[in-house]
Structure formats: structure tokens, C-alpha cells
Amino acid sequence: MIWTMSVALLYIVTCFGDASTPSLKRIERQSQSDENAAIEARHGCKCVKYILCAGNNDIDIYGDNIFEKRSKLPTKIPCKGGTFPNEILCCNQKNTGTTRSRVTRLPEDVTCGFQNTGVRDENLAPIDGEFPWVAAIYKTSNTGKYELHCSGTLIHPKVVLTANHCVVSKEPSALTVVVNGKTNCFLGTSTPDERSGVSEIIKHPKYNSGARYYDAALLILDRHFAVGGQGLINTLCLPPDKFDLEGVRCIVAGWAKNEQNVQILKKATVPFVNHDQCQTLLRKTRLGLYFNLDQSFMCAGGEEGRGACTGSGGSPLMCSIPSWSSQYSQVGIVSWAIGCGMKDVPGVYTSIGKVAEWINSELQNRSLKI
Incomplete structure (x- = not known):
């Protein structure tokens, strides 16, 4: 005992x-x-x-x-x-410093970035004409069928801006783009005026497939889309030179599937998160204490249940322009995230401010002006 x-x-x-x-x-x-x-x-x-x-x-x-x-x-x-x-x-531990840059006003003669609906409540579901520049990018599957692959933005009647990771291993002939300004964008029911093939894919030369920095690509289309006028299609502006995003809430919109597996246009309003703050928050995730957010990225989100999610790669992050509250410019491209709509975990976007010079150069080389 x-x-x-x-x-x-x-x-x-x-x-x-x-x-x-x-x-x-x-x-x-x-x-x-x-x-x-x-x-x-x-x-x-x-x-x-x-x-x-x-x-x-x-x-x-x-x-x-x-x-x-x-x-x-x-x-x-x-x-x-x-x-x-x-x-x-x-x-080995490396010390890599970070800096941040900001993206002023657009010239008054531009017509891009205007919705066909006026500004709407952020909590309302999208309606036809609200995001007339959002493109649906389809790819040809192994069985020969077309599948919704990514989203993009019509920044010129003949050019779609998207994420490089969406097209990094794709040939132009395998892609078809649909733009109709509506909340459904089915390839099978689209009219000839609402769809186009792709003649050229321009991939950012600094793209890194592992870390996804400089995650941007241009799709040169086979034909011009008819923008403005009485139609629902319009282009989205590139950002002004020095637009201060601090304290700004922006909108991310793109194609996704709902609970019934039906393809619909979704949107979310998310706050801009500055580079240093975003890096600090992301270091609290599985990325770890030494994660360094590349300067080609910007961040937005970090609110519970809001933000881009799986399947929304290439979608535009857009902010209204000061003094023109009804006019929008694209400041980011959906690139990646840790989780989906999680509190204090911002989504990561390719910064348009970091790739705008490349975009303009490539378009000028092809006599395409925006």
C-alpha cells in the first residue's frame, strides 16, 4: 500500500x-x-x-x-x-528594409472609371452596370470545355489587366474574355459583342511564381469592346500619380460561384492597410516573424467576412477618386491571401502604382493609348 x-x-x-x-x-x-x-x-x-x-x-x-x-x-x-x-x-537571417510609395487627381477629360449606376450602398448586391469593366476570363479545359478561370479589368477597349498567376502557363488561344457590364457573364450565352479571343499575353518580367510579386499580366484582345455610349461596358482608370489611400475604403469585385454553384458577380468593401501595418499583421500568420512583404504589393481588408476569396484572382481593387466620388481607379489586382475574410489578416494585391509604368510602356509599344 x-x-x-x-x-x-x-x-x-x-x-x-x-x-x-x-x-x-x-x-x-x-x-x-x-x-x-x-x-x-x-x-x-x-x-x-x-x-x-x-x-x-x-x-x-x-x-x-x-x-x-x-x-x-x-x-x-x-x-x-x-x-x-x-x-x-x-x-540565415537577412535584413531587408521596406519603404512605401503612394499613388493625385486624374485629368478632367477622361471618361474611364464611371459606373452606369451611380454610387451604391456597399452592402447591396451588385447590379447590372455597377462594374462595367470587370472581365471574366475563361480557359479551355482538358476536355475541350470552357471554364471560368479568373477575373480581370478592361483598362482599354482592347486590353484586359489581370494577375500573372492566372495566365503564367497559358497560351493566348486557350483564353476567351467576356465583358458585358452585367452581374452574370456566361460564355455560352454571351453575344459576339460581349466576348473576344486573346491575341497576346504580356507577362510582367519581374514576376516570381513562388512569392507572386509583380503579379500582373496584360491580355491583348482580338477586337475592341464598344465602351461608353448607351452600352453597359466601360474601362477602368489606372490610378493617379499621388493618390493618398490612407483611411480610404475601396471595393474589390470579381466573378465567383455562390452556394448553388452559380457564377455571379460579387463585391466587398475593404479598408486600405498601409504596407508596414500589413507586413506586421501577416507576420502573425503562418508566414512567420521574418516575412517581408515585397514592395510590389499593397494590402486591403482584415475585416471578418469581407474580402476577396478563392477564385477571385485577377479581380480589381478600386477606389473612388477624390473630388470625383463617382469615378473609380484601379489601385490593386487580387493576388493572394492567408485564409479568406479573416479579422486582422489583410488580403494582398499587386500594387498598380508599382506596375503602371510597365503597363503604359507595353501599351505605347503597341500604339494603344489609355
Whole structure:
């Protein structure tokens, strides 16, 4: 009986500890922390989760490989801890500073960016003519059928701006674009005036398929869309030079499928989040403490239940222009996000301010003026 009681007391102390004795788990964690500190000091690196350790043994500060898990763990300096071997690795830490730029007024003779409906309540579902520049991009599937692939923006009667990740491995002949200014955009029921083939895909030369910075592409269409007049189609403006977005709420709109698997136009109003604040918030996600938000990105969102979601790649983020509340310019392209409409987790967009010079140059080379 005495032995039994001793064992019971030992079990209680071992499992739960007492007020003066740390638990074995706490001791183990402290031991791992001490050993990792020694590893870091010895090798001049930092212990992080393996997914943050890039192939060159540097900490991945740009978010490479966040979209797909790596199939094979890299051979690196192992640290203590984790739930499987090599989950925690010692990687080199780089210091990369960040700066931010802002995007003034548009010339008064422009006609882009005007809705056919006037400004509407942000909580109301879209109606025909509200976003007359949103394009639906279809791709040809392996079975020869057309599938809705991504969204885009008509920025010129013959040019659609979208995300590079939507078209990075596509040939122009595999894509068809539909623009009709309506809340449904079915290829099968579209008229010849509402659809066009693609003659050329222009991909941003600095695009990185892993981290998705400079995630922008231009689709040069086979034909001009008829914009303005009595129709529902219009183009969206590129942003002014120095438009201060601080404190501004913008709209993201694009094609998606609802609960009944029906393709519809969706919108969400989201707040602009400055670059530094966005980076701080994203470092609290699985991207980790050392994540560096590339300067080609901008952010918006971080409100529960609001924001772009799966399938909305290439959609425009648009803000009304000061002094012209009914006129919009595109400030971002939906690129990626951690989760969907999560509190304090902004969505990440390609900054139009960072790719506007490239856009203008490519269009000028083709005698296309916007």
C-alpha cells in the first residue's frame, strides 16, 4: 500500500508539478530553447519552421512556397523541437528594409472609371452596370470545355489587366474574355459583342511564381469592346500619380460561384492597410516573424467576412477618386491571401502604382493609348 501511494504521488508530481516545481514539459521547452540558442550562436542562423527556410538556406522573407507545401524537406541545420524531424531548422537571417510609395487627381477629360449606376450602398448586391469593366476570363479545359478561370479589368477597349498567376502557363488561344457590364457573364450565352479571343499575353518580367510579386499580366484582345455610349461596358482608370489611400475604403469585385454553384458577380468593401501595418499583421500568420512583404504589393481588408476569396484572382481593387466620388481607379489586382475574410489578416494585391509604368510602356509599344 505504501508503494502504491508513493507511485501515485510521484505520478501526480510528474504530470502536474506543484507550485514550486516546473512541469517536465516546461523544463523540456526551456532545454530546447537553450539548445537552439546555442545552435544559433554557433552557426549564425535563426531557428524557424522548415517551410520558412529557402533553398539557399536563407529565411524566406518573401513568402515563396506559401501556396503549395514542399514535397521534400531540405537538408539544413536542425534545431530542437517540432512534431517531426527537421520541422525546425536553422536558417540565415537577412535584413531587408521596406519603404512605401503612394499613388493625385486624374485629368478632367477622361471618361474611364464611371459606373452606369451611380454610387451604391456597399452592402447591396451588385447590379447590372455597377462594374462595367470587370472581365471574366475563361480557359479551355482538358476536355475541350470552357471554364471560368479568373477575373480581370478592361483598362482599354482592347486590353484586359489581370494577375500573372492566372495566365503564367497559358497560351493566348486557350483564353476567351467576356465583358458585358452585367452581374452574370456566361460564355455560352454571351453575344459576339460581349466576348473576344486573346491575341497576346504580356507577362510582367519581374514576376516570381513562388512569392507572386509583380503579379500582373496584360491580355491583348482580338477586337475592341464598344465602351461608353448607351452600352453597359466601360474601362477602368489606372490610378493617379499621388493618390493618398490612407483611411480610404475601396471595393474589390470579381466573378465567383455562390452556394448553388452559380457564377455571379460579387463585391466587398475593404479598408486600405498601409504596407508596414500589413507586413506586421501577416507576420502573425503562418508566414512567420521574418516575412517581408515585397514592395510590389499593397494590402486591403482584415475585416471578418469581407474580402476577396478563392477564385477571385485577377479581380480589381478600386477606389473612388477624390473630388470625383463617382469615378473609380484601379489601385490593386487580387493576388493572394492567408485564409479568406479573416479579422486582422489583410488580403494582398499587386500594387498598380508599382506596375503602371510597365503597363503604359507595353501599351505605347503597341500604339494603344489609355
